[in-house]
Amino acid sequence: MFGVGDVIDGKYRVRGICSSAGGMGTIVHVDPVTSALPYAIVLKYCKEPDPEAKARFSREVRYLADFAGNSMVLQVLDSNLTMDPPYFVMKYYADGDLSRLAVRIQGDPGFQESMFNKMLDCISELHARRLQHRDIKPQNFLVDGEAIVVSDLGLAKEVGAGTTFTVSHQYWGSHGYLPPEFLTGGFKAATPPSDIFMLGKTFYTILTGRDPVYLAALGVHPAVFYVIERCCDLNPANRYSTIAELKQALRLAYDVVLARAKGMGTARQALSQIVTRLSSERKYVVDEITGFLDLMAMLQEDERSALMHELPGTFYYVLAQQPIESRLRGFLDQYAVFSRAAVQTFSYAETVADNMKAIFDRSSVPGYRAKALDIAIDAAELAHRFAAMDTCKEMITSVADDELGIAVAAVLARHRGTFVDGIETSRCHSDAVGNAILAGRRAV
Incomplete structure (x- = not known):
């Protein structure tokens, strides 16, 4: 719309195009007509003619203006929303x-840790004002020496506020960075975990240069990759719930990366405190448990396995309690790897089965309960331990809930040809479970 030499609003003369790649706006290099400034400036104008686009553009400017004087958010030097x-x-x-x-x-x-923390500080400023960015990516953080500012609030939305998006525009954003809930109506009701998902994808892209649609650990330190994976969990409830929580996890990760603390020693010390509370005080502190789980996840596999050998049986009862249960999926994935090696010790299959039964009996999530059963069956079958098999049978025959029955039936289908085919179906309280056992017998 504006070319070199054009004067905008009688105040700014265009001297070149800076960028026209934005969704709503074009940015041009300009000079003030009346007086010079000690730094270069650009002007962003709404390139879309429809009223909805102009309304979003005006909302972006108003949001930015609310952060006047804030060094972490792009500053508006001048504006005219009526032009x-x-x-x-x-x-x-x-x-x-x-x-x-x-x-x-x-x-x-x-430097990596420093820049990631600065990104978190920028988004924290938005969240402190109940504003969700909804379009976080590397291109929306502008660099000024060692400092950065967050920019492009064109898709930002205040929690609880209305939206200018029509039914035909259910969600916008950048491919590869969008959390899955945006695709099913969650865009209009974005929450901090939505922004945290996009931060995780942004970290990943910066560290690897790869498309963020699919995460692969190659080239990323395991401690940092653990943080990224949790940021990008498909279930918002399993992500970090706040920027402060994410920042704490990132600090723990870089303690490992930068060798600021001995990971195994710190984790073992944390476990000792937990065990003392559980045994002598018969209580636990949620933050201690979740902090320990984060520390353990960041260890090397052999160190993590050594710690898992030290976990008391009562620890597994705690894992199924809210709000710790949201960490259970990651723990079960790690425990599955550990248990396959641990059951080479002849009698350890019983311990694995007992630990998984503690979770199976107490978790409220069918998927987690089914995963615990899956691990227990694997251990019992690998070690050929009848006591462990009996524990698995007890779990299987106890199922009465339809949703859990379907999840358990899927586990049984994976273990056809094993001892589960011999379970007496008259003991089963779930039709889905009983049918899965019968199907296993017929398949042999």
């Missing part, structure tokens, strides 16, 4: 966006 097209003026960031620092970030773990 057609509406525009605002901002500082020009010659260092570009965060993607231009990717190589340095990848090669310097200390």
Whole structure:
């Protein structure tokens, strides 16, 4: 719309195009007509003519204006929302966006931690005002020396506020970064875990240079990858719930990466405190349990296995309690790896089965209960331990809930040709479970 030499609003002369790649706006390099500034500026105007786009553009400017004087959010130097097209003026960031620092970030773990924390600080400023960004990606963090600011609030939304999106625009955003709930109506009711999902994808893209649609650990330190995976869990309830919680997990990860603390020693100390509370005080502290689970997940596999050998039976009862239960899926994945090696010790299959039964009996999530059963059956079958098999049978025949029955039937289908085929179906309280056992017999 505007070309070189054009004067906008009688105040700014265009001297070149900066970017036209944005969803709603075009950015042009401008000079003030009346007086010079000590720094370069750019002007962003709404390039879309429809009223809905203009309303979103104006909302972005109003949101940015609410952060006047905030060093972590893009600053509006001037604006005119009544002009057609509406525009605002901002500082020009010659260092570009965060993607231009990717190589340095990848090669310097200390700088990596610093920049990731600065990103979190920026988004924390938005969340403190109950504002969700909804379009987080590397390109929306602008670099100014060692500092960064968050930009592009065109899709931002205040918690509880209305939206200008029509039915035909259920969600917007950037492919690869969108949390799954945005695809099923969650875009209009975004929450902090939605932004945290996109932060995880952004971390991953910066560290690997790969498409963020699918996460692969190659090239990412295991401690950091654990944090990224939890950020990007498909279930919002399993992600970090706040930026503060994510920041704490990131600090623990970089304690490992930068060798600031001995991971195994710190984890063992945390476990000792938990065990003392459980045994002598008969209570637990949620933050101690979740902190320990984070520490353990960041250890090398052999260290993690050593710790799992030390977990008391009461620990498994605690895992199924709210709000700790949200961490259970990750723990069960790790325990499955551990147990396959541990049952080489002849009698350990009984311990595995007992531990998994503690979770099976107390968890409220059918998927977690089915996973615990799956691990127990694997252990019993690998070690050929009849006591462990009896514990598994007790779990299987106790199922009465239809939803759990379906999940358990799927587990039994995976273990056809094993001892589960011999379970007496008259003892089963679930038709789905009984039918799965019969199907296993017929398949042999």
